[in-house]
Amino acid sequence: MTDRQQKIAIITDDPGWHGRQLQASLKDHGLVSQCVSLTDCIIAIKDDGPTLSLPGFTSLPLGLFVRGIPDGSLEQVIFRLDILHALHALGNTVYNTPRAIERAVDKPLTSLLLSHSGLPSPITWICESHEHAATILDQETAKGKQLVLKPLFGSQGVGVHLLDKASGLIHDEKFAGIYYLQRFIQQQNNDFTDIRVLVVDGIARAAMLRRGRAWVTNRAQGAICEPLIMDKNIVRLAESACQVLDINYAGVDLMQDKKGQFYIIEVNSMPAWYGLQSVVDFNIAACLVDSFVKQIALNNQLHDCRELS
Numbered sequence: 083m084t085d086r087q088q089k090i091a092i093i094t095d096d097p098g099w100h101g102r103q104l105q106a107s108l109k110d111h112g113l114v115s116q117c118v119s120l121t122d123c124i125i126a127i128k129d130d131g132p133t134l135s136l137p138g139f140t141s142l143p144l145g146l147f148v149r150g151i152p153d154g155s156l157e158q159v160i161f162r163l164d165i166l167h168a169l170h171a172l173g174n175t176v177y178n179t180p181r182a183i184e185r186a187v188d189k190p191l192t193s194l195l196l197s198h199s200g201l202p203s204p205i206t207w208i209c210e211s212h213e214h215a216a217t218i219l220d221q222e223t224a225k226g227k228q229l230v231l232k233p234l235f236g237s238q239g240v241g242v243h244l245l246d247k248a249s250g251l252i253h254d255e256k257f258a259g260i261y262y263l264q265r266f267i268q269q270q271n272n273d274f275t276d277i278r279v280l281v282v283d284g285i286a287r288a289a290m291l292r293r294g295r296a297w298v299t300n301r302a303q304g305a306i307c308e309p310l311i312m313d314k315n316i317v318r319l320a321e322s323a324c325q326v327l328d329i330n331y332a333g334v335d336l337m338q339d340k341k342g343q344f345y346i347i348e349v350n351s352m353p354a355w356y357g358l359q360s361v362v363d364f365n366i367a368a369c370l371v372d373s374f375v376k377q378i379a380l381n382n383q384l385h386d387c388r389e390l391s
């Protein structure tokens with residue numbers, strides 16, 4: 083088996099509260115950890131195959147918990163994902179897996195996969211042509227609808243725009259030449275709420291209602307977090323979304339329209355849990371680390387079996 087250090091890498095550029103929470107829970111499992119930025123990692127391809135160097139690690143880590151991949155050029159983001167793919171291919175436990183992160187970070191791919199599996203996704207158009215996008219906006223506004231324009235790889239409600247007849251198509255470099263246009267979900271009493279569900283190992287563990295003063299209800303945009311008891315429908319949708327994306331854990335965002343119909347808005351593969359932690363009575367980092375450690379054990383068994391066979 084590849085030489086491995088008994089140390090965990092937390093992949094992040096911003097350790098902060100979440101990094102400290104993870105480190106404390108890892109310590110409870112007797113595990114030492116270190117935060118690592120993907121921007122400091124090196125891939126080397128030599129005569130005897132590829133190797134990876136992570137700062138602070140003399141050999142490969144026992145596992146990697148991916149908390150964040152920093153923004154950058156397309157090339158930088160692809161390279162950072164390559165590092166995770168390489169670590170995964172070398173037998174490391176990368177949590178979430180790079181493939182699952184790719185599926186979830188990519189809003190069009192998530193929408194496609196969820197809709198293809200029969201899960202309720204908002205009506206959405208994705209295209210490159212400005213002309214097509216303008217036609218869709220015209221057709222929708224003629225029906226009295228508004229559209230949400232989102233950056234493909236956005237998060238925390240940054241760069242989302244609400245379009246109507248008066249605004250027309252908005253130009254923003256964040257959109258990088260792709261229009262992801264989604265029909266605006268009108269809520270009861272013109273409320274501004276959505277639901278965040280934390281799913282770990284296929285099971286919906288907790289949820290909260292986020293209540294905004296405006297239509298973007300991310301906590302990072304000032305929304306208030308309220309505890310929420312999940313009904314069967316919420317549990318089913320959140321768990322199914324994670325099954326479709328084949329993801330170890332995720333923060334699934336749901337919205338309900340004025341008729342009560344639920345939609346899956348997105349699946350976050352590296353969700354923050356500061357807000358959710360404030361409304362639940364169990365330790366979320368501990369729950370995530372339990373699942374991560376279980377994954378490491380499963381992965382090691384798999385490799386031991388491969389070596390024996």
Ligand SMILES: Nc1ncnc2c1ncn2[C@@H]1O[C@H](COP(=O)(O)OP(=O)(O)O)[C@@H](O)[C@H]1O
Binds near residue numbers: 230236240298300
């Ligand atoms: N189709 C929609 N209709 C109404 N509000 C939406 C819609 N899509 C997103 N929003 C609002 O915008 C927020 C951010 O959108 P989301 O797709 O989750 O992107 P991000 O990755 O930035 O969180 C959501 O939490 C919700 O409040």
Ligand SMILES: [Mg+2]
Binds near residue numbers: 300
């Ligand atoms: Mg979101």
